[in-house]
Amino acid sequence: MEKQEVKLLGSSISPFVRRIEWALKLKGIEYEYSEENLQNKSDLFLESNPVYKKVPVLIHGGKPICESLVILEYIDEIWPQNRLLPEDPYEKAIVRFWANYAEDKLMQGIRNVLMSEGEEQAKGVKQVTAALHIIDAEMKSITKFFGGETIGYLDIVLGLTVLWLEVVDEVSSESKMFDLQSFPSYSKWMEAVKDLPLIKDNLPAKDILYREEQITLTVVPSIDNTKVE
Amino acid sequence: MSKDEVILLDFWVSPFALRAKIALAEKGVEFEARQEDLLGEKSELLLKSNPIYKKVPVLVHNGKAVNESTIIVSYIEDTWPTPSLLPPCAYGRATARFWADYVDKKLFDGGSKIWRSKGEEVEVAKKEFIEILKVLEGALGEKEYFGGDSFGFVDILAIPITAWFYAYEQYGNFKVEDECPKISAWIKKCLERESVASGYPEPTKVYEFVGLLRKMLGLE
Numbered sequence: 001m002e003k004q005e006v007k008l009l010g011s012s013i014s015p016f017v018r019r020i021e022w023a024l025k026l027k028g029i030e031y032e033y034s035e036e037n038l039q040n041k042s043d044l045f046l047e048s049n050p051v052y053k054k055v056p057v058l059i060h061g062g063k064p065i066c067e068s069l070v071i072l073e074y075i076d077e078i079w080p081q082n083r084l085l086p087e088d089p090y091e092k093a094i095v096r097f098w099a100n101y102a103e104d105k106l107m108q109g110i111r112n113v114l115m116s117e118g119e120e121q122a123k124g125v126k127q128v129t130a131a132l133h134i135i136d137a138e139m140k141s142i143t144k145f146f147g148g149e150t151i152g153y154l155d156i157v158l159g160l161t162v163l164w165l166e167v168v169d170e171v172s173s174e175s176k177m178f179d180l181q182s183f184p185s186y187s188k189w190m191e192a193v194k195d196l197p198l199i200k201d202n203l204p205a206k207d208i209l210y211r212e213e214q215i216t217l218t219v220v221p222s223i224d225n226t227k228v229e
Numbered sequence: 230m231s232k233d234e235v236i237l238l239d240f241w242v243s244p245f246a247l248r249a250k251i252a253l254a255e256k257g258v259e260f261e262a263r264q265e266d267l268l269g270e271k272s273e274l275l276l277k278s279n280p281i282y283k284k285v286p287v288l289v290h291n292g293k294a295v296n297e298s299t300i301i302v303s304y305i306e307d308t309w310p311t312p313s314l315l316p317p318c319a320y321g322r323a324t325a326r327f328w329a330d331y332v333d334k335k336l337f338d339g340g341s342k343i344w345r346s347k348g349e350e351v352e353v354a355k356k357e358f359i360e361i362l363k364v365l366e367g368a369l370g371e372k373e374y375f376g377g378d379s380f381g382f383v384d385i386l387a388i389p390i391t392a393w394f395y396a397y398e399q400y401g402n403f404k405v406e407d408e409c410p411k412i413s414a415w416i417k418k419c420l421e422r423e424s425v426a427s428g429y430p431e432p433t434k435v436y437e438f439v440g441l442l443r444k445m446l447g448l449e
Contacts, residue, residue, distance in 0.1 A: 051331065051364060060320075063320055065320070065323045065324075065327070066327055067326075067327055067330055069330070070323050070326045070327050070330060071323075073322075073323070073326060074319055074320070074322070074323040077319040077322065078319050089304050089307035089308045090290075090293055090295070090304070092303075092304070092307060093295045093300050093301075093303065093304040093307075096297075096300045096303065097295075097296055097297055097300055100297060100300065101281065134281065
């Protein structure tokens, strides 16, 4: 099963695709990467993800899997080396809870901040700051990564916040929106993550992310940046 | 082997709490359901076990709390593996998780939009909701359940929300049976199961509850 062909449909502007690349590289899985043109979607792409028409899509032995968190769990089941998720059901539940929380409050929260202005934005900043405090508190007990000495599922999921916060810093006209000094455990983890060659060498160029965010902000404020109509 | 202590913090109308109850019943796990009054004061156990969201359901298994209904159902599947709620192969499980995620993202919020809207927005919300049901009908296909021949993970996550369909139908002025007959048939099939029927709230009572929520939101 593991020997079947692995193809990843992605886009250089999608941060979510990076999660899958990190997981595949961590496990040493060979794959073929296909850069999808989100403004002119290929037949394969549309057939593989008819519900959302978004990247990433993993195609394994011809069968498509969509949604980055679903893909991560699938990868972990097929290729168990360098386990991403804990085996213990309770620990797994805790990891899934925080991944969910990160997607909901942090990822979505940061993007809301980027998409809004004035009072809306100030409210958004407050919400993200509150979420960062909560996550920072959770992180006090970890030594290096959530996965231990190597990164795991939660590091990969949260890893994207590293990108987004940098974009926020570059895009915001005023002084730093998020004072990372107030989140010492989170900051320490962020530095460790950014230092990993696996992550460092597999980040979308910040200026691409920044440029695409600007385009998204001015043209289509409510649309997910991985789906460009 | 010492007995497991399983407590579920519950609220009678919560479709999310019902997910956990169905999963536990399907697995034959004995548990104590404790009613929370979500419109009143929340219990200490709830506030301690779910400080982040302060919501039900919370599963407390031998003193350890698990939050978020989909995560709880996954935990139940991992902890009590038989009978299995997920397919044996990884691809089947990924497909189930994909549809579970779709149900989570779209179904309840889509329905809520109908009764939370005013004027022309109601029609828009209704149309969007029907679209969501049609996508789910496509996923169901000719199968009896989303899980195939056996009632499973996606069925458990979706069926509790259908208790709210009557309320959506009233406020949106449509009938699920006319728009999506396969979904209607699937609902009837699921309701034949004791695990579902025993906790499923009366749709007319849910409709009354929604009326109460609307009043609280200043919509009527």
